[in-house]
Amino acid sequence: QVHAVESGGGLVQAGDSLRLSCAVSTRTFTTRAMGWFRQAPGKEREFVAAITWNGDSTHYADSVKGRFTVSRDNAKNTVYLQMNSLKPEDTAVYYCAVGMVGYGLAITPTAYDYWGQGTQVTVSS
Numbered sequence: 001q002v003h004a005v006e007s008g009g010g011l012v013q014a015g016d017s018l019r020l021s022c023a024v025s026t027r028t029f030t031t032r033a034m035g036w037f038r039q040a041p042g043k044e045r046e047f048v049a050a051i052t053w054n055g056d057s058t059h060y061a062d063s064v065k066g067r068f069t070v071s072r073d074n075a076k077n078t079v080y081l082q083m084n085s086l087k088p089e090d091t092a093v094y095y096c097a098v099g100m101v102g103y104g105l106a107i108t109p110t111a112y113d114y115w116g117q118g119t120q121v122t123v124s125s
Helices: none
Strands: 003-007 010-013 018-025 034-039 046-051 058-060 068-073 078-083 092-099 112-115 119-124
Touching: 003 092, 003 112, 018 034, 018 092, 018 119, 034 068, 034 078, 046 068, 046 078, 058 068, 078 092
Parallel strands: 010 119
Antiparallel strands: 003 018, 018 078, 034 046, 034 092, 046 058, 068 078, 092 112, 092 119
């Protein structure tokens, strides 16, 4: 069974930064793309960022491009989401997602087969 555990969420002010981490327990971590999604109250889960298995390619939602950076450390089985210049509209529960083996970068949740429990990010104005 694969487990993904997020950490690093919290309450910050607009303009602040946060770094989310997601530790994944699987021997196949280095063969899988990883993704970050978020869900705000009353809204559907939306794609935020994704990174290939070796970190050489990334993709971002337009709403976070230039402010968020996704990275990974395969030696630690961990993926990160650095969030800068946070805005109140970034407030959501953030989830990391483990990509299905054989898939590359993907923005659809169906390309990911394991999910973390989520971590709350709240940005006050």
